[in-house]
Amino acid sequence: MDREQEELQFLGFFGIFKESFKIILTWRKIFSQITLALILPLSFIFLAHIQISQLLFFHILDNEDSLDHTPKNTPRYAKLSDVISSERTAFWAFKAAYFTFLLILSLLSTSAVVYTIASVYTAKEITFKKVMSVVPKVWKRLFVTFLCSFALVLVYNIVAAVLLISWAVFVGFSAFGATIFVLLLIVYLIGFVYISIVWHLASVVSVLEPAYGFKAMIKSKALIKGKMGPAVGFFILLSACFIGIAVVFENFVVLGMVPGAGIKILVAIVCFLFVFKLILFGLVVQTVIYFVCKSYHHENINKSSLADHLEVYLGEYVPLRAKNVQLEDFHV
Template sequence: MDTELQRLQHLGFFAIFKESYNIIVSWWRKLFFQIFLALILPFCFLILANMLISDHLSGKIINNHVNLDDTMSFYPSYNRIKRELVVQWSLLGVFTLLYFLIGLIGFYLFSISAVSYGVACFYAPKDTNFKQVIRVVPKAWKKLVITYLLYCFIQFVCIVVFIALIAICILMGMARQIVLGIVIGVIVLILFIVGLIYFNVIWSMASVVSVLEEWYGLGSFRRSLDLMKGKKKLNIWVYMVFQVLFSVVQGGYWVLAGLFNSSLPIVVYVIVAIFFFVLFLGLVLLGFVVQTVLYLVCKSHHHEISGKSSLGDQLDGFLGGYGRMGERERSAIRTSWSLMC
C-alpha cells in the first residue's frame, strides 16, 4: 500500500480534521473553491432563505390560529383569518417542497457528489478540474438521490413511530398511570435520539459510498455498516462535534436575529451576521470533506485500498470509458466520427 494511503488508516479524531483542512487549502484549493462557489454557496443561501421564510410564515400561522380561536364564527374577520391561513399554509408547503427539490435534492446532494469525487481524486492522485467533476458527478448523483430518498423515508417512519409511542405514553398518563407513562416516555425519547444519531452517522458514510462505489439505496447502508466496523466510535464522535458546531453557529444567528430590532448599530449587526454566515459556509465545506476522508480511513482500515493505482482504477470504473481516455484519444474519436458522418 502507498505510504500516503497507508497513513490514512491510522488517522485519529484531530488528525482527520487537520487532514481535511490541508486538502482544502492545498494546491487542490482551486477545485474546491469552484465547487464552493457553484454549489455550496447557493445551497447555504437556500438554507438561510428557507429558515427566514419558514419562520416568518410559521409565526403568522400561529398568530392567525390564536386569533381564530378568539374570534366568533359569525364575525366577518373569522372567514378572513381562515382564508389567510389557507394561503399561508399553501405558501409554506410550496416553499418547503421547492427547498427539498432544489436545495436538498439539487445543491446538497450534488455538493456531496462533487466534493467526494474531488477528495478521492486528490488521493488517487488523479488530475481533474471543475469541468470534469461537473461532467462526471451526475452519474453518482442519480444513485445518491435514491439513497437519500430512502434515508428520508426511514427517518419519516421512525418519527411517526416515535410520535405514536409518545401519544400512547400521554394516554397512559391520562389513565392515571402517570409514573409508568413518564418512564416509558423517557426510555422512548432516549432510544429515539440515540437511534437518530446513529442512523445519521450511517447516512453520512452511505452518501460517500453511493458516490464512489457501485452501491446505492439499502445496499449503501449495509456497506456503510461494514466499513464502520472498528471505526464506529470515531465516526460518531466526528458527527457529534459537527452537530455541536452547527448548533452553536445557528444559535448565534438566532441570538443575533433577536437583537435586530434592538439598539445594536446596523453596521455591527451586518458584520456579525456575515461572520456567522462565513463560519457556516466553512463548516459545510469542511463537513463534506471530512466525511469523505472518514470513508477513506475506514476503507484503509479494512485494507480495501492496495495503493493509489487501485483507488485510481476505482474512479476510472466510476468515470466509464470516456473518463479514462486522454484528450488525444477523445480528439481522435471525434475526428473519426466526423469523417464517417
C-alpha cells in the first residue's frame, strides 16, 4: 500500500475501489497463487452447487408429481415414496457438504488475503509458501468469529420471526398491516446488512488483532463508525453482483433458456471468471476498509511491530499483542 496511514482516512467509496485494484495489480503474482489454490475451488463449488441443487430438486419434484398420480397402497407408490425419501436425504446431505466446504475455503481465502495485504502494508517480504503456512492457524480464529456471527444472525432471525408472527396475529393483511409489514421488512434488511458488514470487518480484526469471536465483532462495530457509507455501498454492490451471476448461471446454464451447448459452456466460463475475480476483490476491499477505519479513528499501527508479529515463529502463528495493535493515536 503506497499511501501513508494518515491519508487512508480520507478514502471514500471510489478511493477504496481504486486502492483495492492497485493492490491486486501491483501484487498480482501472489494473489494469482492464492486464487489458484483457494479462490478457484471456492468459485467452482459456488457454481457447481447451483447446478447440482437444481438437478436434485427438479428430480424430486418429478417423482412427487408421479407420486400424486399413483394410487396409494400399491407397490409403485411405496417404491416412489422410498425413492423420494432417499433423494431428499441426498439433497440435504449435499447441502450440508456444500456449506461445509464453502465455509472452510471462504475462511482460508480470507486468512490468506488479509495476511498478504498486511504484509504488503508493512513492506514485509511475502511468499506464497509463507502465506500457506500461516493460513491454517489463522483459520481457527476466523472460525470462532464465524460461529459468534452465526449465533448472532440466528438470534436476530428468531426475533424477526416472532415479530412477523405477532404482525400476522395482531395486525393482519389490511392496508395498515401492509404498511407495517413493509416497515418491518426495511428495518430487518437494514439490521441484516449491518450485522453482515460488522462480521466481514471482524474477520479482518481476527487475523490482525488479538481479539476474535464476540470481541472482534465489538471492535469491528466501533471501527465501522464513520465509514459505514462506503462499507454499505460495497456490500450492496458485491451482493448484487453475486446475485446477478447466480441468476444468469441458473437461467442460461442450468435451465437452458438459450439453446445450444456452446452458449451454455461460454456463459458458464464467463460466470466462473467473474465469480473468482469478485471474491478476490471483495476480500481485498474488506481488508482495505479495515485500514481505512483504523486511520479514520486515528489508531496508528506500528508497521515494524505488525511485521514482527506476522512472522511465523517456530512454525506457529504468533498473534498480534494488544500493545502493538491498539497503538498511539495520531493527529492530523
